[in-house]
Amino acid sequence: MRVFVTGATGFIGSAIVKELIGAGHQVLGLTRSDAGADALIAAGAQVHRGTLEDLHSLQSGVDACDGVIHTAFIHDFSKFQENCETDRRVIAAMGDVLAGSNRPLIVTSGTGLGAHAPGELAVESNVATSKTSHHPRVASEEAAEAVAAQGVNVSIMRLPPSVHDKGDHGFVPILIGIAREKGVSAYVADGANRWPAVHRLDAARLYRLVLEKGVPQTYHAVGDGGIPTRQIAEVIGSHLNLPVISLSPQEAGAHFGWFAGFFGSDVPASAQLTQQRVDWQPTHPGLIADLEMGHYFEK
Structure with missing residues (x-):
């Protein structure tokens, strides 16, 4: 299969x-850059x-392709809602080309949209719309539903807050940077609130499995459920040799x-449903084990 991948040079x-x-x-x-083109060619891809x-x-x-995996997103959180609406337009434009062809399209979203209330377990069967969630990223899932109604073979891949591995520049490095800057590794209240995570190589394999044999569904790329x-704060504090403290919600801001x-x-x-649908099991280290390897703390 010839696959068009957006965000092909990203993490x-x-x-x-x-x-x-x-x-x-x-x-x-x-890709938009010469460096990205060079990286794709080195990986054996076309540009x-x-x-x-x-x-x-x-x-x-x-x-030009038999299927599409859409992972690109503009990660500027100062314009987050605007960027989510850009994603809506992107999915709609790609859907216009794919309508009626049965060529698969996988769009990317977040696991947080699979819960309809704070602290509720996010599951694949929960549909996310602007009526069930105020999260701006719901635009991506609404766009997927809209192109599905036009006859597009579309699936939604929800990623957890932490997709980890060497080279991560997401939320965990942000936490480490804040700990270094403030001189403490902190968590909020009792720190019992839960974060899901997945190793990026496990996530990559799931994208491939869904492309190859998945039916149009919503999938969760989750290794650590919560x-x-x-x-997380304790591991960061241990590796940076910093005190670990609790902050009230008011202090956390x-x-x-x-x-x-x-x-x-x-x-x-x-x-759970994802594992059943495509026979996928995470095989790479979980987030805590990945942190303990030490590469997150190398400058």
């Missing part, structure tokens, strides 16, 4: 490209120049800044 997308090529697929990877704002370029990439945030709302959330998630 998750690059692992998907490697997974696909290793399984005998051809990859056409989206497609374009951006998420250039919908015609995206559509030509989709048109790690208490206190445990000053300490964590914009990140307080994320780290203070209780967002456990299940992958």
Whole structure:
């Protein structure tokens, strides 16, 4: 299968490209830069120049392939809602090309949308709309449902807050950076609120399995269903030789800044249906084991 991958040079997308090529697929990877093109060629993929704002370029990439894995997203949290609406337009544009063809499209979302109340276990069967969630990323799932209604073979891949491995530049490195800056590793209240996580190589394999044999469904790429945030803070404190402290929700805002709302959330998630649907089991280290390896703390 020839697969168009957006976000092909990113942390998750690059692992998907490697997974696909290793399984005998051809990859056409989206990139905007010369460095990205070089990385794709080195990985054995073909290069497609374009951006998420250039919908015609995206559509030509989709048109040239047998399936699409869409992982690209503009990670500027100061314009988060605007970027989620960009994703809505991207999915709609790709859907216009795929409608009626049965070529698979996998779009990316977050496990938090699988819960309808704080602290509720997020499950694949929960449908996310603007009526069930105020999270801006619901735009991606609404767009997926809209193109499905047009006859697109679309699946939703929900990723947890932490997708981890060497090279991670997401939420865990943010926590480590805050701990270094503040001189303490902190958690909120009793730290019992839970974070799900997955190793990026396990996530990459799941994308491939869904592409190859998945039916149009919502899938959860979850390895750790819910790690208490206190445990994450304790590992960070141990490796940085810093005290580990509890902060009240009021104190957390000053300490964590914009990140307080994320780290203070209780967002456990299940992958039970996913495991049954495509016979997927995580095989790589969980988040705590990955942290204990030490590579997150190398400067």
